[in-house]
Amino acid sequence: MLENIQFANPQCFWLLLLLPLAIIWYILKRKKAAAPLKISTTQGFKTHASLLPKLKPVLFVFRLLAIALLITAMARPQTLDVTSRTSMTRGIDIVMALDFSSSMLAKDLKPNRLTALKEVVAEFIKNRPNDRIGLVAYAGESYTPIPVTSDKPLVLNTLKSLDFETLRDGTAIGMGLATAVNRLKDSKAESKVIILLTDGVNNTGVIEPLTATELAKEYGIKTYTIGLGTNGMAMTPIAYNPxxxxxxxxxxxxxxxxxxxxxxxxxxxxxxxxxxNKKLEEIYEEINQLETTEIEEFKYYNYDEKFRPLVILAGALLFLELLLRYTVFRSFV
Known part of the structure; x- marks a missing residue:
């Protein structure tokens, strides 16, 4: 319990240096307080020894203790309880539009593009605990397997279940972007972001990519685009076996x-x-750094002052000293 005590005015403890001076003053004064008397014999003054004169210094000890307690009280001992509350001042809604065409099974990334992408995107989602995230899957068409939500386990489970066979084959970049824009256009977040990934060229869909781009601009949605695939040739699905x-x-x-x-x-x-694979990880890490969520933290300090018991105890000691001085020790002071 004592380790939680702190002092608001610790400089007051310098006053404790006065106590040794007070002790020295008391000793010197006590020696001078008794006047010498020379007599031939003390036989006529013999009486029963009394304990009270020997206890008289207790009054001075009480006063010193009271002064020490008052100095400690002036230093204001207190305990501090700190509570904090965080407030997201700049929330981000993110939709990841991912290409699920059959070419995503190409093996230039290990074990293939789609599996590598899922692993990196899953890690990205885990690193965005304060944002809402949604998924758009597209190939020859597009749909929203999960809208923007703060339920990260649900997003991760949905991502894991997605596969290229879900959609008609093709690469409808315009459709994928337009669907992502539609998921974000009514968002109240201060920042809206689309991360669109593809490994090919736009070859199908009823919405042109540039038309979808204009929609994104109109709704103030920033779009990061990623081209996935090696330079040159890659081992890619070209046909079906029997x-x-x-x-x-x-x-x-x-x-x-x-x-x-x-x-x-x-x-x-x-x-x-x-x-x-490494470059893909680096890209999502860079986007993670570019799109930061500002968190405002409020701290509340609750000080519990502990000087009152010390003042009460010091007052009790002074009262006890006065009481003893004018009663029990009255004839010796």
């Missing part, structure tokens, strides 16, 4: 980087290119 599995072959990686750059520039975001 058993329904994919047949792989080397194909040239084609990403419409100009389109992705235009989308990012027009909406105030940035374009990134991920050519391997």
């Amino acid at each position: 058993d329904g599995s994919f047949r792989y072959g080397m194909q040239k990686v084609e990403i419409d980087e100009k389109l992705l750059q235009d989308i990012a520039r027009e909406t105030g975001g940035r374009y990134f290119r991920a050519t391997d």
Whole structure:
């Protein structure tokens, strides 16, 4: 309990240096208080020894203790209880529009693009505890498997369950971006962000990417774009085997980087290119740093003053000294 005590005016303890001076003064005064008397014999003065004269210094001890207690009270001993409350002053709503076309099974990332992406996105979600996050999946069409929510376990479980077979094959970048904009346009958050990832070129969909870009600009939604895939050739699904599995072959990686750059520039975001697993991780880490959530922390300090018992005890000691001085020790002072 004592380790929680602090003093508001610790400089008052310098006054304790006066106590040794008071003790020295008392000793000197006590020696001078008794006048010498020379007589031939003390036989006629013999009487029973009394204990009271020997106890007389107790009065001075009481006074010293009272002074020490008053000095300690002046130093204001107190305990401090600190409580804090955090307030999110700049919340961010984020929608991640992810390409789930069959080309995301290409093996230029390990074990493939889709699995690598899921792992990195899951880590990104875990690192955004104070933001709301939603998912948009697109290929030849797009849909919202989960809208923006603060329920991170639900988002993570939904991401884990998504697969390329959910949607008709193709790459509808415009549809994916437009769906993400639709998820955020009514958001009340001060900052709204889309992270759009693709590994190809826009080849289907009823909404053009630039039209979706204009919508994002109109609603003040910043868009980060990511092109996923190595430079050159990659082992990519090219056909189905008789058993329904994919047949792989080397194909040239084609990403419409100009389109992705235009989308990012027009909406105030940035374009990134991920050519391997490490680069993909670095990109999401950089976006995590770029889009920070400001947290305002309020601290409340509750001081509990502890000087009152000391003052009461000092007063009791002074009263006891006076009482004894004018009663029990009256004839000896």
